[in-house]
Amino acid sequence: MVFIVSDSVVSPLGFNTPRNFAALLRGQSGVRQHLRAAWSETPFQASVLDDQALEERYLAGGFGAGARTRFEKMLLLSVADSLSQTSVRADDPDTVFILSTTKGNIALLENGDPSNPDLLLNSPARKVAAFFKNPNTPLVVSHACVSGLAALLLGRRLLENGRFRHAVVMGADEVTRFVWSGFQSFQALSDEPCRPFDSRRKGLNLGEAAAAAVLSLEPQRAGQRAPVRILAGALSNDANHISGPSRTGAELSEAVNRALAQSGVRAADIGFISAHGTATPYNDEMEARAFDLSGLNDVPLNSLKGYFGHTLGAAGLLESVLSAQSLRENTVLPTLGFETPGVSRPVTVCTQPLRQVMEYCLKTASGFGGCNGALVLGKSYT
C-alpha cells in the first residue's frame, strides 16, 4: 500500500497545504488581472506568485548560494516544506525524486539561447534532487495537463514493485509569455475569472504553483497530518484529436472505471470528485459526459481552477494534495466561479463547503494529446 505521508502547495494563496486549504475555504482566489506591456496591450486574468514574496521565502529557506531560476525556487520551497513534515529522508537510497512539469525552465528561452542546458527538463529535477542529496537519477514526467496525476501514479507503481520505498513527487509550471501566448492563440483564455461547469464559462485562466507529495510504503512516516492512501490510478487516450477532448467522454470514463475497479471502491462510496474543470466549453462538457457514463452524477464535484487558475504540469499534483487534505478535514471544497449549470449531463457541482464524513475521493485530469487520468485516494487508519 502506498501512502501520501506529507505534502505541500506553494501558490499565491500560501506556502504550505493547510494555508492554501484555509484560503480556499474562505473563498480566496489567486486569480487577478495583470497587465504586461511586453506581452499585450490587453490585460489578462491569471494566478501569479508575487516575486517579492517568493524571493523572501526562498532567501529564508537556506537553499544556499547556487544560481537558481524562479521555477527551481518554487520547486525547492514546496519540496523542503513537504520533507520537513515527514521522517522520510531525501538522502535515503530508497527514495526517488519525480518531477512533473510541462514547460520547466521555458522562461529561459526568452533570452534566445536554445542550447542553455537548463532548458532540458532533467536539469531542474537534477538540481533539486542534488540539493536534497538524493543519490538516485530523478525521473521526469511531461504529459501535458495529466502530468501531475501520471507522476503520482508512477510513484505509486515504483513503490509497489519494490524498486523504491519512498518517492518525492514534485510538480511546477510558471505563467510565462510562451504559455500565455499559446493559450491566447487557441482563444482558450477567459478575460474574466474562470467559471468551471457554468453556463457562461468562456475559457480558462492560467496559474502558476508548485506542489509536492512524499509517498511512502510506511504510513508511520507521516507527521501531524494523517497519511492518505493512493489506492489506484489509470490513464487513457482519446485517440481522437490532439488539441480537443473526446466528444463522448468515453475514454476519461474508461480511466475512471479502471481506477475504481482496481481500487475496489464503489462509485457510491466516493465522497467527492476533484475534476479537471478548466472552464473551457469543451473540457467541462466532456468531463460531465464521462462522469455521467461512469454513473457519478450524484457525487459532489469540484474544480479548483477558480482559485489557482490552470497550473498545467502542477495541476494534477496540486489538486490531489488538496483533495487529500479534504479527506482529512472531511470537507469538500466549493467550485469558485460556478453559478448556473452549463453542461449537458447532470453533475453535482459543489458550491459551498460541504462537511461530510467520507472515505474516498476521485481525482481526474485531461489534457492536450488526448490524455486522461484518474486517481482514487482514501483515508488511512493505521
Next chain:
Amino acid sequence: MNYITSWCRIRQNAVTANGQTVFEDRASGLPDFLTNTYRYLQIDYPKFYKMDRLCQLGFLAAEVMLRGRTLKEEYPPESVAVVLANRHSSLDTDVRYQESMSGIPSPALFVYTLPNIVIGEICIRHQIKGENTFFVQEQFDIPFLNDYTGQLLEQGAALAVIGGWVDVFQDQYEAFLYLAGQKQTPGSVIHNRQNVSALYGIVDAGS
C-alpha cells in the same frame, strides 16, 4: 512472459524494422528525410504534413513497426499502452514557437510544444486508447523503460505496450520503438532488458 514482436529504429537517415533496412536516404537533411520516408511508405495520411518533426519521426517509426498488422484487431484499444521517452522534450518546436511569437502565434504550432503529442498522434493513427506516459531522460534508460512497461503488462494495466525513444533537436534525431505483449510470433523475442538493449543496438552489460 511477454514478447517483442516488432520493432523499428530510425537514425542516421536509415529506417530499419525487425532487423531489416526498410529505407535509406543518406543525402537529405531531417525534414526531407522524414518527408521522403513518408512518401516511400505510400501512406495516405495528410495530417502528417501538419505535424512537427518529433511527431513525424514517431509517427513514421510506429507506421513502419506496425506495417502489415492491424493492432486493434489483435488487442482491445484500451488495453494497449504507449510509453515513450526522450532527451529534448519538445524543445525543437519550442524554439520554433518562441521565434513565431514576434508575429502572430499559431495554435497549430503551439500544440506541438508538448512532448506527449507524439503519443497522441500515434494513438489517433492506430486507435490506441490505453495507458500513456511520456518521460524525459538524460539518455535512453532502457532498464527503467523495460521495467516500467513490464510492470504495466504484468499487472494487467495493459495487454500490449509500445515502448521506446523518440528524440529530435535541430539536426539530431533518433527513434526506436518496440511492441511488446502476450502474443508470441515467429521471430519474436522475450521482453527483457537484454533483448531491448540488443534490438536498440547496444549490448547490455548484464548479458
